[in-house]
Amino acid sequence: MHTNSIIELNRKAYKKNIDFLKATFGKKVKISSVVKGNAYGHGVKEIVSMAYENGITHFSVFDVQEAKSVKEELSDKVTVMVMGLVQDEDLEWVINNDVEFFVFDKSRLTKAGKMAKKLNKKAILHIEVETGMNRTGFEKSEMNKVIAFLKKEKENVVFKGLCTHYAGAESITNYYRVDKQIKRFDEIYQYLYKNDLKPEMRHSACSAASIMFPETRMDMVRIGIMQYGLWPSPEVFVNYLNTKKSKIDPLHRVITWKSKIMSVKKVAIGDFIGYGTSFLAERKMKIAVVPIGYSHGYSRSLSNQGRVLINGHRCIVVGSVNMNMMTIDVTDVETVKKDDEVVLIGSQNDLSVSVASFSDFSNQLNYELLTRISKTIPHKIID
Secondary structure (H helix, E strand, C coil): CCCCEEEEEEHHHHHHHHHHHHHHHCCCCEEEEECHHHHHCCCHHHHHHHHHHCCCCEEEECCHHHHHHHHHHHHHHCEEEECCCCCHHHHHHHHHCCCEEEECCHHHHHHHHHHHHHHCCCEEEEEEECCCCCCCCECHHHHHHHHHHHHHCCCCEEEEEEECCCCCCCCHHHHHHHHHHHHHHHHHHHHHHHCCCCCCEEEEECHHHHHHCHHHCCCEEEECHHHHCCCCCHHHHHHHHCCCCCCCCCCCCCEEEEEECCEEEEECCCCECCCCCCCECCCCEEEEEECCCHHHCCCHHHCCCCEEEECCEEEEEECCCCCCCEEEECCCCCCCCCCCEEEEEEEECCEEECHHHHHHHHCCCHHHHHHCCCCCCCEEEEC
16 A cells, blocks of 8 residues: 555535536536546545535446446446447446446447347447547438437437537637537437437536536536536636636635655755756755655656645755655755655645646646546545
């Protein structure tokens, strides 16, 4: 078990985020909690349990392994939907366990029908359509084949959902592209409807789209980053604030990442710190060594610029971030010793290191930084 650091998850903060999302979308829109990437680094087990406590009964994952993780925690109490990879050898488990899944090509469609017939149990399908993301999804020109299949195999499959994904709804620069996608999605839905096929639900919105394009909320929204208390981008946050009189951020960060000082030592003026020559001490310095490095998810690109909190001071990473350690300039921290708390993400006294500022220094997205946090770090839910 990793003992170098700990991830704390704030139960009250998570509840406030879910309450905000429910109030924003209204009772008619179902919220699917997206927990891919180890619940964006927060831990699947902990997040799905808190989500369920707050009335969330639908979860979206990328692959079957993640689906199994949700099932292990909540069993058959909730609905699990795989948005990405379903290997042929996993189809039997998926169908037998009522796991819903995206279908975006003819091969998967055919195999799903055959496996469902073999098991004498219906496969629950969400037909993903290509609207302009150019990643996965049936083209409009393929819809006649999809329609024929769904009608022919109605005893073996359930047409649960029609879905798509938007190409960058978090940025206003993509406005016309996303707007075109919304229109294409509706065209395909109308085409299905005219051919006597209607899904039980339509869903297309991620966190960004749900705020920037309210018309995309439809029957269900797939919410990832916002449930964790973070905005998809500054633009989405500003867009939200522009619609409200109150200019207070309604989201609350759920995650705190903490470690402890491993050792403290002095460095003479003119000496280099760490590997190579990336940092030269231009004064007499005091450094703290922290047992966290890039193997734990603290990016090497934060060398000489990352920030942490120690004893109420904002301190800078000096020298290269190593595989398992990093060095922090604590010259101006009057009292500092071994085992003092180090906050990598979170708050200490009146200071904070946000995921946003953390990722700005490393040129990473919120999403990338969070999902790189090692799964071996213990997680603890706090009230």
